[in-house]
Amino acid sequence: MSELRDFVADLLERRGAAVEALGPDRLEVLTPAPLRQQLGWPELTHLGFGAQQAAGTVAIALEGDWLDRFGALLADEGRWSERELRLPAPAPPPSDPERLLDRVLDLPNATWRLQGMSATWTRCLMLMFRLTALSDEKREQLIWLGFNLGTGAVINEILAQLRPALAQVDDWHMPDTATRRAAGPGWSSAALTARLRPVLEREARDVMEPFLRTMRRRLERDRDRVHAYHNDLREASLNRLLALDRASGDRAAADRRRETLRVEAIEREYRAKLDDLRRNYALRVTVEWVQALEIYVPVQRLEVLIRRRKGERIIPLDWHPLARMIERPLCEAGAGLDRVRLVCDDRLHLTDPAGHAPCTSCGKLFCRACFPNSCPRCHQTR
Ligand SMILES: [Zn+2]
Ligand SMILES: [Zn+2]
Structure with a gap:
């Protein structure tokens, strides 16, 4: 239990509390006022981390909601945080959900039918990455990606709409138990990695494209310049050789030999210059994770029945009242950033055409x- 005790002591000290260890499984904490309110403690508190606790001691364990409360303390300065976004006023569900679905569903080898719609909560994961491209120049850029963990959809555009709203929420709160239950569980790291990779790669390529374009232009310009310079030198030498071919005698033979060596040297230098260019323009791209934010948002969940040959499957798709947008269907292989999905025969997976x-x-x-x-x-x- 001492790891938990150390974590709690460290966290509370960072937030201004005076902490003293009273043994391997006890802490005495002197808590400043704002923190007292957040944690619901008196000024002087004893925390216990073992199975047996003396009377008047607050028992802290991995079970229960203590970790959530400590997570909330970390949230505004940590790399991971969560909050709940509420609707400012009740929003009516979309009046024509079929028309909305028509805009985002394009299933060339399957049919779909709306089965139902209901209000619920979902959990969205926003991830921020720093992309660094290093070549003859350096370029840095932040990329935001988002997934609806309830439906599996990539929701970059919807989260882009929600970001200003998130910045304005000052009395944000932790999602309560009912919200968490309605929103369902998160993803395993394996599931997240599998879904994240194609989306991140695609996004990084898109973001890098203008940089790559100007870099390619500079490279072509330099290469043309190097080529023109060496080509002129080589042509001049070859012309001299041609003239020497018509002459005879020892002197001419020596000149021919010298000129031939010169041509070889020019060609060697040209290849070396191209190697230099290749090295200068080699591009190294690194992507690192910076921050994650889980937001719980209200949604209208559309249950859509997908039919392919004899198989059928229901997939959820959310309409987000905060952004007034419907998400594109999930894509189980590939980035799926447009709306076309092919449905597989065996398990009715949805993939993009490349899938x-x-x-x-x-x-x-x-x-x-x-x-x-x-x-x-x-x-x-x-
Ligand atoms: Zn499949
Ligand atoms: Zn094959």
Whole structure:
């Protein structure tokens, strides 16, 4: 239990409390006023971390809501925080949900039907990354990505709409138990990694594109300049050689040899200059995670029945009243940043078109959500 005790002591001290250890599983805490209110403690408090506690001691354990309360203390300065966004006034559900779905659902090989709609809460994860591109120049940029953990959808645009609202909330609060229960659980880190990678790669490429374009232009300009310079030198030498071909005698032979060596030297220097350019313009891109924010938001959840051949499956899609936007359907393989989804025969996965592309080696069409690592026929890794 001492890890928990140390964590709590450290956290409280950082927030202005005076903490003294009274043994391996007890702390005496002198708590300043604002912190007293947040934690509901008297000024002088004894905290206990063991199974047996003396009377008047606040028992702290991994169970219960203490970790949530301590998390709230960390939230505004930590790299991870959570808050709940409430509607300023009750919002009516969308009057024509089918029309909304029509805008975001494009299923070339399946049909869909709206089964129902209900108000609930969902949990959205906003992640901020720092992208650094280092070449002959350095470029840094922040990228925000978002997932609706309740539906699996990528909701970058919706979260972009919510960000100003988030900045304005000053009396933000922790989601209560009912909200958490309605919003459902989060994702395992494996599930998050699998979903995050394609979206982050795509986003990083998009963000880097203007930088890459200007870099490519500079590289082409430098390469043309290097080429023109060495080409002129080489042409002049070759012309001299041509003239020497018509002459005879020892003198001419020596000149020819010298000129031939000169041509070789020019070619060598040209290749070396190209290598230099390659090194100067080599691009190193690093992406690092900066911050995560989990927000609990009210939504209207649309249950959509997807039919493909004999199979059917219900997928949830949320309409976000705070942004007045509907999200695109989840994409179980690929970034899925546009609205086209192909549905697989076996498990009715939704993927973007690339997620059903033919195998590059044997040509078999297969679902990248069913077979994320290799082709089921030829086992070629993709
Ligand atoms: Zn194959
Ligand atoms: Zn599949």
